Amino acid sequence: MRFLLHGLKPGIIFIGMMIALICLPPASFAETRLFVPDFRFGAGRDTQLLISNNSDRDTSVDLWAFLKTGELLGQEQLRVKANGIRSLTLGEAFGSYSIESSGWLALVSDSDGLQMSYSLLGDRTEYREAEAWPKRELALDIQQEGKQVVRLSNTSSIINTVTLRRRDETGRFVGLQELSIGPFQQLELPIEALNHAPPHIDVLATSDILVSVGERTNGEGTRGVEKRADDRTLSLVIEGNEPVGAYQVLLRFDPTIVQFSQDDILGGSAAGFDSRPLAVTMDNASGQLRIASFQIGNEPQGSVDVAHIRVHLLRPSRLQFGITVEEITDLQGHSQIDSTAGIKLVRLK
Structure with missing residues (x-):
């Protein structure tokens, strides 16, 4: 029996049974759950699975x-x-695809005595053992040689907040990073995306998390060091003929590529908007950032630089934003959405 649901979100009702299998305690449904933390599939790449049944029944x-x-x-x-x-192989199970994709995989069964190993075809020849139960807390030792990447997969149907505690060679705490991972999503973090490339990381999650450390497996990842140096600051610019009194803008982004903290949102260079925006809300799980502010006593017009946004890529990729203008007003509070020439994100030099 096969279901192909490429392109559908897992919140759809008929996937509810699967969510129960993954999320509920093992005694409820399954005696065996095994996980592949990283597969490659499509565009000539594939992942092979070997499943062993050590019991005396089919x-x-x-x-x-x-x-x-x-x-x-x-x-x-x-x-x-x-x-x-x-x-x-995944190709045999789900058919062929022209675009290379990656993600994670779970084996679920009501029988015990099962084992699974996997190999990324075209990348390496050795087989690796599948992971057992995901955990909420674990410690990682990071090798400093090679191009390492940390993969975090949320195996639950709810948003998972993950805290990474970085420690140096002596075990001393050196920093903290918090991430939000949406239902069943996976984040890939190149080591250089973590400050100071720490040798030890403690992972603390609000629900079960599948964690693995390995080498990058695609050509894009080999450019990770260059991309990390390419972290950028973007300027939010309103183009209009009338002076800007207030604005509210919604930005949409891919949370597997970038995530934001409150410290990443700064004031712009236009008079009246040169301090931090008054209202900033963000949802790193769904990939939404809303910025709003107003000013009095100034008359900024033309190309009005209202906010600066610092961007730190989680992994090498081309970053794109969707922009929705929710409101722009003049100095008297009258809406200027229809008469505003546009709003854009500009990279600061």
Whole structure:
């Protein structure tokens, strides 16, 4: 039995049974859950699975594959003979795709005695053992050689807030970073994206988290050091003929590429808007940033630089924003949305 749901969000009702399998305690449904923390699939890449059944009876297993965006790639149910081994690739399970994708995978079964290993075809030949139960707390030791990346996969149907505590060689605390991961999403963090590339990281999560450390497996990742140096500051600019008195703007972004903190939102250079915006709300799980402010006593017009946004990429990628103008007013409070020439994000030099 196979379901292909590429492009659909996992909040859809008929996926509810799967959510229960992943999220509820093991005694409720499944005796075995095994996880592949990183698969590659499409554009000539594939991941091979070896599933071993060490019991004396045939066993049914369900495979659930999620893309790093949280979308369900598909579900495959298959049987493994008693004391047998079943081998298959994601291409065999879910068909071929022209675009390379990555994500994580779960095996769920009501039988015990199952083992699973996997190999990323075209990248490495050795097999790795699948991970057992995700945890909410764990410690990582990071190798300093090579191009390492930390992968964080949220295996639950709710937003997962993850805190990374960085420690140096002596175990001394050196910094803290908080991330929000949406349902079933995966974040990839190049080590250089973490300040000072710490050798030890403590991971604390509000719900179960699947964590792995490994080398980057695609060509884009080899440019990670360059991209980290390419962190940028963007200027939010309103173009109009009338002086700007107030504004409210909603920015949408990919939370697997970038996440924001309150310290990343700064004032612009225009008179009256040169201090931090008065209202800043952000949702790093869904990828939304709302900025609003007003001023009196000044008459900024033309190209009005109202706010600066500091951007730190979580992984090498091309960053794009969706912009929705919710309100722009003149000095008397009259809406200027229809007469405003436009609003844009400009990279500061």
